[in-house]
Amino acid sequence: xxxxxxxxxxxxxxxxxxxxxxxxxxxxxxxxxxxxxxxxxxxxxxxxxxxxxxxxxxxxxxxxxxxxxxxxxxxxxxxxxxxxxxxxxxxxxxxxxxxxxxxxxxxxxxxxxxxxxxxxxxxxxxxxxxxxxxxxxxxxxxxxxxxxxxxxxxxxxxxxxxxxxxxxxxxxxxxxxxxx
Numbered sequence: 001x002x003x004x005x006x007x008x009x010x011x012x013x014x015x016x017x018x019x020x021x022x023x024x025x026x027x028x029x030x031x032x033x034x035x036x037x038x039x040x041x042x043x044x045x046x047x048x049x050x051x052x053x054x055x056x057x058x059x060x061x062x063x064x065x066x067x068x069x070x071x072x073x074x075x076x077x078x079x080x081x082x083x084x085x086x087x088x089x090x091x092x093x094x095x096x097x098x099x100x101x102x103x104x105x106x107x108x109x110x111x112x113x114x115x116x117x118x119x120x121x122x123x124x125x126x127x128x129x130x131x132x133x134x135x136x137x138x139x140x141x142x143x144x145x146x147x148x149x150x151x152x153x154x155x156x157x158x159x160x161x162x163x164x165x166x167x168x169x170x171x172x173x174x175x176x177x178x179x180x
Contacts, residue, residue: 006126006128006129007128007129007164008125008129008130008131008132008164009129010038010040010041010042011038011039011040011079011081012040013040014040014079015039015040015079015080015081015119016037016038016039016040016045016072016077016079016080016081017037017038017039017080017081017082017083018035018036018037018068018069018071018072018080018081018082018083019035019036019038019068019083019084019125019130019132019133020033020034020035020061020064020065020067020068020082020083020084020133021033021034021061021064021084021085021130021133021134021136021137022034022054022057022060022061022063022064022137023060023134023137023138023141024054024056024057024059024060025141029053029054029055030051030052030053030054030141031051031052031053031054031057031059031060031063031064032049032050032051032052032137032138032140032141033048033049033050033051033052033060033063033064033067033137033140034047034048034049034064034133034134034135034136034137034140034145035047035048035049035064035067035068035071035133035136036132036133036136037068037071037072042164044150044153046071046075046150047136047149047150048067048068048071049136049137049139049140049145049149050140051140051141055102056102058086058088058089058100058102058103059102059103059106061084061086061088061089062089062103062106062107062110063106064137065082065084065086065089065093065110066106066109066110066113068082069082069110069113069114069117070113072113072117072120073113073116073117077117078117078118078119079118079119079120080117080119080120080121081120081121081123082114082120082121082122082123083123083124083125083129083130084122084123084124084125084130085124085125085126085127085129085130085134086124087124088100089103089107090122090123090124092107093107093110093111093114093122094122131160131163131164132157132160132161132164135156135157135160136149136157
């Protein structure tokens, strides 16, 4: 098994990239999940962040990937790259079997959704290439991820997006042209 990305990269023209990450909190048996969907310009085009029930970290990761692929299918995207930093989940989704029965049905759902996308790639990436989604999941569990983070990202997220090589989003409230 090899990691395909050391940093976040824009997908090829006409492709959508969906990054998924989940954070598990054993004391509460909950997970925070984050999905970031970007187009070939790197523009944020869709998102998901919420708190879900999970009894272990791999269930959190499988849940978020399932939800990310579900976004692609429901949106009608036909050229999709889905990225995760969970090596165990990646191995189970691309392999023939599933090592842990706790999330067998989630892996089957992921495979079924991927099969509905005409051109799909499922990739394993390093955590460093998944920082924006990791940030979303971490802020969600703290209750600090605003619903409008895609259109009004906080400065800490803008810093991550900038490191990804993307132009900083322009807030329409502050983008008035200066008259000569």
